Amino acid sequence: MSSLPKSAPTPRVSATVLLLRDDPFEVLMVSRAARGAFASALVFPGGAIDPEDSEPGWREVIEDFDDVADEERPLRVGAIRELWEETGILLGGAQAPARNG
Template identity: 40%
Template sequence: MTADKTAIRNAATVIVLRDRMSDPAILMGQRGAKAAFMPNKFVFPGGAVDAGDADIPLASPLPQVCLDRLYENAPKGLQNALAVAAIRELWEETGLILGTPGSWTGDIPTDWQSFAATGHRPAAHALQFVFRALTPPGRPRRFDARFFLVDADEIQGDLDDFTHASDELSHLQWIKLSEARRFDLPFITEVVLAEVEGRVTDPTPPASVPYFHNNDEASLFLRLRGYPMPEVD
Protein backbone atom coordinates (compact mmCIF):
# COMPACT_ATOMS: atom_id res chain seq x y z
CA MET A 1 0.00 0.00 0.00
CA THR A 2 1.32 3.44 -0.93
CA ALA A 3 1.62 5.84 1.99
CA ASP A 4 -0.33 9.07 1.81
CA LYS A 5 1.96 11.88 0.62
CA THR A 6 -0.46 14.79 0.90
CA ALA A 7 1.25 17.65 2.72
CA ILE A 8 -0.23 18.46 6.11
CA ARG A 9 -0.75 22.17 6.83
CA ASN A 10 -1.29 23.71 10.24
CA ALA A 11 -4.65 25.45 10.47
CA ALA A 12 -6.82 27.40 12.89
CA THR A 13 -10.60 27.38 13.20
CA VAL A 14 -12.77 29.74 15.25
CA ILE A 15 -16.03 28.81 16.98
CA VAL A 16 -17.82 32.01 17.97
CA LEU A 17 -20.42 31.33 20.65
CA ARG A 18 -23.22 33.86 21.08
CA ASP A 19 -25.75 34.20 23.92
CA ARG A 20 -24.14 31.21 25.62
CA MET A 21 -26.05 31.53 28.88
CA SER A 22 -29.50 32.09 27.36
CA ASP A 23 -29.95 30.75 23.82
CA PRO A 24 -26.51 29.70 22.50
CA ALA A 25 -25.76 30.05 18.81
CA ILE A 26 -22.65 29.53 16.69
CA LEU A 27 -21.43 31.29 13.56
CA MET A 28 -21.15 29.09 10.45
CA GLY A 29 -21.03 29.43 6.67
CA GLN A 30 -21.23 27.17 3.65
CA ARG A 31 -18.26 26.23 1.51
CA GLY A 32 -18.63 26.47 -2.25
CA ALA A 33 -19.73 23.56 -4.41
CA LYS A 34 -16.39 23.65 -6.29
CA ALA A 35 -14.19 23.82 -3.20
CA ALA A 36 -11.46 21.17 -3.16
CA PHE A 37 -11.91 20.62 0.58
CA MET A 38 -15.33 19.85 2.07
CA PRO A 39 -17.50 21.25 -0.77
CA ASN A 40 -21.02 22.38 0.19
CA LYS A 41 -20.43 21.69 3.88
CA PHE A 42 -21.34 24.13 6.64
CA VAL A 43 -18.23 24.92 8.63
CA PHE A 44 -16.76 27.31 11.17
CA PRO A 45 -14.54 30.13 9.89
CA GLY A 46 -10.93 29.04 9.57
CA GLY A 47 -8.03 28.16 7.34
CA ALA A 48 -4.35 27.38 7.02
CA VAL A 49 -1.59 29.22 8.82
CA ASP A 50 0.25 31.60 6.48
CA ALA A 51 4.01 32.03 6.52
CA GLY A 52 3.72 35.61 7.77
CA ASP A 53 1.36 34.87 10.66
CA ALA A 54 4.23 34.21 13.07
CA ASP A 55 5.50 37.76 12.58
CA ILE A 56 2.25 39.55 13.50
CA PRO A 57 2.40 41.01 17.03
CA LEU A 58 -0.61 40.37 19.25
CA ALA A 59 -2.03 43.05 21.51
CA SER A 60 -2.60 40.30 24.08
CA PRO A 61 -1.47 36.65 24.12
CA LEU A 62 -3.41 33.42 24.41
CA PRO A 63 -4.20 32.24 27.95
CA GLN A 64 -1.21 30.41 29.42
CA VAL A 65 -3.09 27.12 29.77
CA CYS A 66 -3.90 27.23 26.05
CA LEU A 67 -0.29 28.00 25.17
CA ASP A 68 0.77 24.94 27.16
CA ARG A 69 -1.78 22.70 25.39
CA LEU A 70 -0.72 24.01 21.98
CA TYR A 71 2.93 23.37 22.81
CA GLU A 72 2.32 19.64 23.23
CA ASN A 73 3.17 17.51 20.18
CA ALA A 74 3.67 20.55 17.96
CA PRO A 75 6.52 22.53 16.37
CA LYS A 76 8.20 25.03 18.66
CA GLY A 77 6.93 28.58 18.35
CA LEU A 78 3.72 27.74 16.50
CA GLN A 79 1.32 29.05 19.15
CA ASN A 80 1.45 32.71 18.14
CA ALA A 81 1.00 31.90 14.46
CA LEU A 82 -2.05 29.75 15.21
CA ALA A 83 -3.70 32.53 17.22
CA VAL A 84 -2.93 35.09 14.52
CA ALA A 85 -4.28 32.77 11.82
CA ALA A 86 -7.50 32.30 13.79
CA ILE A 87 -8.05 36.06 14.08
CA ARG A 88 -7.10 36.68 10.45
CA GLU A 89 -9.37 33.96 9.09
CA LEU A 90 -12.27 35.19 11.23
CA TRP A 91 -11.82 38.66 9.76
CA GLU A 92 -11.37 37.51 6.18
CA GLU A 93 -14.27 35.06 6.12
CA THR A 94 -16.81 36.91 8.28
CA GLY A 95 -15.67 40.53 8.66
CA LEU A 96 -15.79 40.23 12.45
CA ILE A 97 -13.03 41.79 14.53
CA LEU A 98 -11.31 40.01 17.39
CA GLY A 99 -8.98 42.64 18.72
CA THR A 100 -8.50 45.71 20.86
CA PRO A 101 -8.53 49.37 19.78
CA GLY A 102 -5.08 50.52 18.79
CA SER A 103 -2.80 51.73 16.03
CA TRP A 104 -0.24 49.67 14.15
CA THR A 105 3.37 50.73 13.83
CA GLY A 106 5.69 50.15 10.90
CA ASP A 107 4.72 48.50 7.66
CA ILE A 108 1.41 46.67 7.74
CA PRO A 109 1.33 43.38 5.78
CA THR A 110 -1.10 43.37 2.88
CA ASP A 111 -3.27 40.69 4.50
CA TRP A 112 -3.77 42.89 7.54
CA GLN A 113 -4.30 46.32 6.03
CA SER A 114 -8.09 46.13 6.00
CA PHE A 115 -8.11 44.87 9.59
CA ALA A 116 -5.74 47.64 10.70
CA ALA A 117 -7.95 50.21 8.95
CA THR A 118 -10.71 49.42 11.47
CA GLY A 119 -8.50 50.86 14.22
CA HIS A 120 -7.83 47.55 15.97
CA ARG A 121 -4.92 45.26 16.72
CA PRO A 122 -5.38 41.47 16.91
CA ALA A 123 -5.82 40.19 20.46
CA ALA A 124 -5.82 36.53 21.51
CA HIS A 125 -6.64 36.64 25.23
CA ALA A 126 -10.27 35.54 24.64
CA LEU A 127 -9.42 32.54 22.44
CA GLN A 128 -9.65 29.14 24.13
CA PHE A 129 -8.01 26.10 22.55
CA VAL A 130 -10.67 23.37 22.78
CA PHE A 131 -10.02 20.75 20.06
CA ARG A 132 -7.41 19.49 17.62
CA ALA A 133 -7.96 17.27 14.59
CA LEU A 134 -5.75 15.87 11.87
CA THR A 135 -7.44 15.25 8.51
CA PRO A 136 -7.42 11.52 7.65
CA PRO A 137 -5.10 10.21 4.90
CA GLY A 138 -6.43 10.03 1.37
CA ARG A 139 -8.12 13.43 1.36
CA PRO A 140 -7.23 16.01 -1.35
CA ARG A 141 -5.99 18.33 1.40
CA ARG A 142 -4.88 17.58 4.93
CA PHE A 143 -4.83 19.95 7.88
CA ASP A 144 -3.67 19.75 11.46
CA ALA A 145 -6.44 22.01 12.72
CA ARG A 146 -6.68 23.66 16.11
CA PHE A 147 -10.18 24.78 17.10
CA PHE A 148 -10.56 27.90 19.23
CA LEU A 149 -13.70 28.85 21.12
CA VAL A 150 -14.44 32.54 21.71
CA ASP A 151 -17.38 34.27 23.32
CA ALA A 152 -19.16 36.62 20.92
CA ASP A 153 -19.06 39.35 23.58
CA GLU A 154 -15.35 39.66 22.80
CA ILE A 155 -16.02 40.61 19.17
CA GLN A 156 -15.76 44.30 18.32
CA GLY A 157 -18.67 45.89 16.44
CA ASP A 158 -21.96 44.56 15.08
CA LEU A 159 -22.21 40.77 15.29
CA ASP A 160 -24.64 40.72 12.36
CA ASP A 161 -22.53 42.83 10.01
CA PHE A 162 -20.82 40.57 7.47
CA THR A 163 -20.29 43.27 4.83
CA HIS A 164 -16.49 42.99 5.05
CA ALA A 165 -16.47 39.21 4.59
CA SER A 166 -14.82 37.57 1.60
CA ASP A 167 -16.82 35.23 -0.62
CA GLU A 168 -15.10 32.08 0.67
CA LEU A 169 -18.10 31.21 2.84
CA SER A 170 -21.68 31.82 1.75
CA HIS A 171 -24.85 31.84 3.85
CA LEU A 172 -23.04 33.19 6.90
CA GLN A 173 -25.45 32.93 9.80
CA TRP A 174 -25.87 32.43 13.51
CA ILE A 175 -27.20 28.91 14.01
CA LYS A 176 -28.81 27.82 17.24
CA LEU A 177 -26.52 25.27 18.85
CA SER A 178 -29.49 22.95 19.33
CA GLU A 179 -30.25 23.05 15.58
CA ALA A 180 -26.74 22.87 14.11
CA ARG A 181 -26.87 19.16 13.34
CA ARG A 182 -29.73 19.73 10.89
CA PHE A 183 -27.19 21.27 8.51
CA ASP A 184 -24.81 19.42 6.19
CA LEU A 185 -21.76 19.19 8.45
CA PRO A 186 -18.40 17.44 8.15
CA PHE A 187 -17.99 14.54 10.57
CA ILE A 188 -15.31 16.32 12.57
CA THR A 189 -17.54 19.39 12.98
CA GLU A 190 -20.19 17.21 14.60
CA VAL A 191 -17.57 15.86 16.99
CA VAL A 192 -16.42 19.39 17.87
CA LEU A 193 -20.02 20.47 18.42
CA ALA A 194 -20.35 17.87 21.16
CA GLU A 195 -17.31 19.36 22.85
CA VAL A 196 -18.73 22.88 22.55
CA GLU A 197 -22.07 21.79 24.00
CA GLY A 198 -20.26 20.55 27.06
CA ARG A 199 -18.50 23.88 27.53
CA VAL A 200 -21.40 26.32 27.08
CA THR A 201 -21.83 27.05 30.78
CA ASP A 202 -18.10 26.93 31.60
CA PRO A 203 -16.21 30.08 30.54
CA THR A 204 -12.79 28.74 31.52
CA PRO A 205 -10.35 26.92 29.21
CA PRO A 206 -10.61 23.10 29.36
CA ALA A 207 -8.34 21.08 31.63
CA SER A 208 -7.35 18.94 28.64
CA VAL A 209 -7.98 19.12 24.90
CA PRO A 210 -9.24 16.26 22.69
CA TYR A 211 -6.96 15.42 19.77
CA PHE A 212 -8.44 13.37 16.91
CA HIS A 213 -5.25 12.01 15.35
CA ASN A 214 -5.48 10.22 12.01
CA ASN A 215 -2.51 8.58 10.29
CA ASP A 216 -1.86 5.62 8.01
CA GLU A 217 -1.97 3.18 10.92
CA ALA A 218 -4.98 4.23 12.99
CA SER A 219 -7.44 6.90 14.07
CA LEU A 220 -6.92 7.78 17.72
CA PHE A 221 -8.62 10.05 20.22
CA LEU A 222 -5.91 11.47 22.45
CA ARG A 223 -5.93 14.11 25.20
CA LEU A 224 -3.58 17.07 25.23
CA ARG A 225 -2.82 18.01 28.82
CA GLY A 226 -0.03 20.39 28.00
CA TYR A 227 3.66 20.78 28.54
CA PRO A 228 4.83 23.96 30.26
CA MET A 229 6.93 25.92 27.82
CA PRO A 230 10.61 26.33 28.77
CA GLU A 231 11.45 29.65 30.33
CA VAL A 232 13.45 32.09 28.25
CA ASP A 233 16.39 33.76 29.99
Protein backbone atom coordinates in the same frame (compact mmCIF):
# COMPACT_ATOMS: atom_id res chain seq x y z
CA MET B 1 -6.43 -3.01 -7.67
CA SER B 2 -6.65 -0.58 -4.76
CA SER B 3 -8.21 2.86 -4.97
CA LEU B 4 -6.31 4.08 -1.91
CA PRO B 5 -3.82 6.91 -2.45
CA LYS B 6 -0.17 5.85 -2.68
CA SER B 7 0.85 8.27 0.06
CA ALA B 8 -0.93 10.35 2.64
CA PRO B 9 -1.19 14.07 1.94
CA THR B 10 1.08 16.35 3.94
CA PRO B 11 -0.94 18.11 6.64
CA ARG B 12 -0.97 21.92 6.65
CA VAL B 13 -0.70 23.96 9.81
CA SER B 14 -4.09 25.61 10.20
CA ALA B 15 -6.41 27.12 12.79
CA THR B 16 -10.16 27.22 13.34
CA VAL B 17 -12.35 29.57 15.37
CA LEU B 18 -15.41 28.45 17.29
CA LEU B 19 -17.37 31.63 17.93
CA LEU B 20 -20.25 31.16 20.36
CA ARG B 21 -22.97 33.43 21.77
CA ASP B 22 -24.82 32.64 25.00
CA ASP B 23 -28.30 34.14 24.90
CA PRO B 24 -29.77 32.69 22.79
CA PHE B 25 -27.09 30.05 22.24
CA GLU B 26 -25.64 30.34 18.74
CA VAL B 27 -22.64 28.87 16.92
CA LEU B 28 -21.08 30.71 13.97
CA MET B 29 -20.50 28.55 10.89
CA VAL B 30 -19.83 29.48 7.27
CA SER B 31 -20.74 27.72 4.05
CA ARG B 32 -17.87 26.51 1.85
CA ALA B 33 -17.80 27.33 -1.85
CA ALA B 34 -20.16 25.38 -4.10
CA ARG B 35 -17.19 23.75 -5.87
CA GLY B 36 -14.18 21.94 -4.50
CA ALA B 37 -13.55 19.79 -1.47
CA PHE B 38 -16.52 19.59 0.88
CA ALA B 39 -18.61 21.73 -1.49
CA SER B 40 -21.31 23.78 0.27
CA ALA B 41 -20.52 22.17 3.64
CA LEU B 42 -21.07 24.16 6.83
CA VAL B 43 -17.74 24.64 8.62
CA PHE B 44 -16.16 26.72 11.35
CA PRO B 45 -14.18 29.70 10.00
CA GLY B 46 -10.48 28.98 9.65
CA GLY B 47 -7.73 27.95 7.31
CA ALA B 48 -4.03 27.61 6.69
CA ILE B 49 -1.47 29.66 8.58
CA ASP B 50 0.34 32.22 6.39
CA PRO B 51 4.03 33.14 6.82
CA GLU B 52 2.94 36.67 7.86
CA ASP B 53 1.11 35.18 10.85
CA SER B 54 4.56 34.54 12.39
CA GLU B 55 5.80 38.15 12.12
CA PRO B 56 7.23 39.42 15.44
CA GLY B 57 5.29 42.70 15.13
CA TRP B 58 2.12 40.95 16.25
CA ARG B 59 3.48 41.01 19.82
CA GLU B 60 3.09 44.81 19.79
CA VAL B 61 -0.58 44.85 18.80
CA ILE B 62 -2.03 41.83 20.60
CA GLU B 63 -2.60 42.24 24.33
CA ASP B 64 -1.03 39.62 26.63
CA PHE B 65 0.82 38.05 23.69
CA ASP B 66 3.98 37.67 25.77
CA ASP B 67 2.14 35.03 27.84
CA VAL B 68 1.56 32.87 24.74
CA ALA B 69 4.05 30.16 23.70
CA ASP B 70 6.08 31.04 20.59
CA GLU B 71 4.69 28.14 18.55
CA GLU B 72 1.11 29.10 19.46
CA ARG B 73 1.28 32.76 18.37
CA PRO B 74 0.98 32.17 14.59
CA LEU B 75 -2.00 29.90 15.21
CA ARG B 76 -3.83 32.62 17.13
CA VAL B 77 -2.97 35.30 14.56
CA GLY B 78 -4.02 33.00 11.70
CA ALA B 79 -7.31 32.14 13.38
CA ILE B 80 -8.14 35.83 13.92
CA ARG B 81 -7.13 36.66 10.32
CA GLU B 82 -9.17 33.79 8.83
CA LEU B 83 -12.24 34.81 10.86
CA TRP B 84 -11.89 38.36 9.51
CA GLU B 85 -11.35 37.22 5.91
CA GLU B 86 -14.28 34.80 5.90
CA THR B 87 -16.85 36.74 7.94
CA GLY B 88 -15.77 40.35 8.40
CA ILE B 89 -15.72 39.79 12.18
CA LEU B 90 -12.63 41.19 13.89
CA LEU B 91 -11.90 39.87 17.37
CA GLY B 92 -10.48 42.41 19.78
CA GLY B 93 -10.92 44.24 23.02
CA ALA B 94 -11.99 47.78 23.68
CA GLN B 95 -9.82 50.39 22.01
CA ALA B 96 -7.45 52.17 24.36
CA PRO B 97 -8.18 55.88 24.84
CA ALA B 98 -6.03 58.26 22.82
CA ARG B 99 -3.19 59.93 24.70
CA ASN B 100 -2.95 63.72 24.56
CA GLY B 101 0.40 65.36 23.95
